[in-house]
Amino acid sequence: MTTDRSKGRFTFRTAAVLFALSASLEVVGMTQPVPLFGEFRDGTAALAYHLIYALLFLVLAVGLWTAKPWGYHAIFIGGVLYTLDKIQFLMSGNITQEFVSMIFRGQEQLLQAVGRDMVMLSLTLVVIAFVLGWWGFAYYAYLRRAYFKGGRD
Numbered sequence: 001m002t003t004d005r006s007k008g009r010f011t012f013r014t015a016a017v018l019f020a021l022s023a024s025l026e027v028v029g030m031t032q033p034v035p036l037f038g039e040f041r042d043g044t045a046a047l048a049y050h051l052i053y054a055l056l057f058l059v060l061a062v063g064l065w066t067a068k069p070w071g072y073h074a075i076f077i078g079g080v081l082y083t084l085d086k087i088q089f090l091m092s093g094n095i096t097q098e099f100v101s102m103i104f105r106g107q108e109q110l111l112q113a114v115g116r117d118m119v120m121l122s123l124t125l126v127v128i129a130f131v132l133g134w135w136g137f138a139y140y141a142y143l144r145r146a147y148f149k150g151g152r153d
Contacts, residue, residue, distance in 0.1 A: 008144035009067075015137065016064035023057035026050045035099055038092040056081065072148035075141045079134045086127050096123060 030050040033042040041049070056078050063071020090096065100119050104111040111119060141148075 006147075008140070008147045011140070012064045012067065012144070012147060016061045019057045019064065020061035023054045023061060026054035026057060030054075035089050035092065035095045037088060038095055040095065040098065052081075067147050069148050072141060072145055075138050079138050082134055083131050086131050090124060090127055096120065099123070 030047055032046065033040040034046045034049045036045060036049060060071065060074050060078055063074045100116065100123060
């Protein structure tokens with residue numbers, strides 16, 4: 001017999017592992033420049049950006065794994081931050097163009113063959129899909145919010 005609290009346990013724990021992996025990838029890439037407010041930022045700004053995301057992902061990992069009530073709220077707070085970050089990225093047309101150029105550096109012929117406009121559209125759709133995926137996960141968490149009601153495993 002499954003309880004309301006056990007529903008979603010596998011999904012939330014899998015997500016916790018993936019968020020922990022994301023946190024570690026943020027730490028590994030801390031020196032990498034980030035697209036922020038219309039420019040690529042490095043140095044202190046990039047370090048702060050990566051640290052904020054590493055902390056967010058780590059908080060989510062712990063909150064989801066332990067089924068703490070604050071873990072439920074962290075999903076929505078993270079969703080807002082992530083959505084705002086991706087909106088500012090997509091609204092910075094020149095920075096997204098520069099991002100595409102950076103990705104295809106050394107493979108300009110491939111970019112020309114595929115077409116910059118097609119790559120830009122694909123990038124936009126991928127970013128939108130990730131944002132929608134986050135909010136889909138948030139909706140799932142809402143449906144399975146009993147998982148976060150506290151208590152011991």
